[in-house]
Amino acid sequence: ILNVEQSPQSLHVQEGDSTNFTCSFPSSNFYALHWYRWETAKSPKALFVMTLNGDEKKKGRISATLNTKEGYSYLYIKGSQPEDSATYLCAYAGGTSYGKLTFGQGTILTVHP
Amino acid sequence: DTGVSQDPRHKITKRGQNVTFRCDPISEHNRLYWYRQTLGQGPEFLTYFQNEAQLEKSRLLSDRFSAERPKGSFSTLEIQRTEQGDSAMYLCASSLPLGEQYFGPGTRLTVT
Numbered sequence: 208i209l210n211v212e213q214s215p216q217s218l219h220v221q222e223g224d225s226t227n228f229t230c231s232f233p234s235s236n237f238y239a240l241h242w243y244r245w246e247t248a249k250s251p252k253a254l255f256v257m258t259l260n261g262d263e264k265k266k267g268r269i270s271a272t273l274n275t276k277e278g279y280s281y282l283y284i285k286g287s288q289p290e291d292s293a294t295y296l297c298a299y300a301g302g303t304s305y306g307k308l309t310f311g312q313g314t315i316l317t318v319h320p
Numbered sequence: 321d322t323g324v325s326q327d328p329r330h331k332i333t334k335r336g337q338n339v340t341f342r343c344d345p346i347s348e349h350n351r352l353y354w355y356r357q358t359l360g361q362g363p364e365f366l367t368y369f370q371n372e373a374q375l376e377k378s379r380l381l382s383d384r385f386s387a388e389r390p391k392g393s394f395s396t397l398e399i400q401r402t403e404q405g406d407s408a409m410y411l412c413a414s415s416l417p418l419g420e421q422y423f424g425p426g427t428r429l430t431v432t
Binding site for chain 2: 211213238241243248249250251252253256296298300304305306307308309310311312313
């Protein structure tokens with residue numbers, strides 16, 4: 208059984224705060240780590256796909272880092288805005304099957320104006 | 321719109337009834353995935369296809385669940401003799417081999 212864990216489960220921040228979430232995953236047989244943002248009543252949307260140890264990716268105010276040797280990834284949001292409110296999911300690809308994704312339980316972010 | 325579509329978006333059914341959901345992937349994607357998400361959990365893998373071949377099926381998928389992708393394009397997921405524990409969001413995604421998975425909006429199933 209592959210364990211992908213995310214913390215915290217939920218987070219409330221004020222507009223303008225910076226925040227970060229953690230995703231831990233198996234470090235063996237790693238292929239890729241995906242970050243998704245899932246807003247209510249919409250489809251989950253990919254933020255990043257990360258494959259190399261030490262990878263750092265950035266899209267606007269959101270960035271992510273990857274450590275495959277110790278099995279963790281961080282997602283950072285700088286200067287949170289109310290429109291950043293969503294569930295952030297990480298998903299691991301690897302193990303014995305590179306096709307499917309194994310998701311963490313998600314971090315629910317609420318940004319208060 | 322050329323994204324992944326799912327139909328219906330919501331389904332309410334009585335326990336014991338059969339239900340069928342449809343997923344239309346992005347047209348050039350030959351991989352199609354089904355996931356299920358329950359409250360407080362992340363999406364959980366059910367099965368996936370490459371073209372019309374079902375390549376992997378979760379051990380969590382009981383015999384009441386069956387998925388097909390007859391022509392390698394759209395897919396259907398059928399649940400027979402629904403139970404209250406089947407209430408969940410059923411998500412479909414598509415991709416190129418080992419590529420990014422693009423998700424549909426999901427079908428929310430409520431079994432009463």
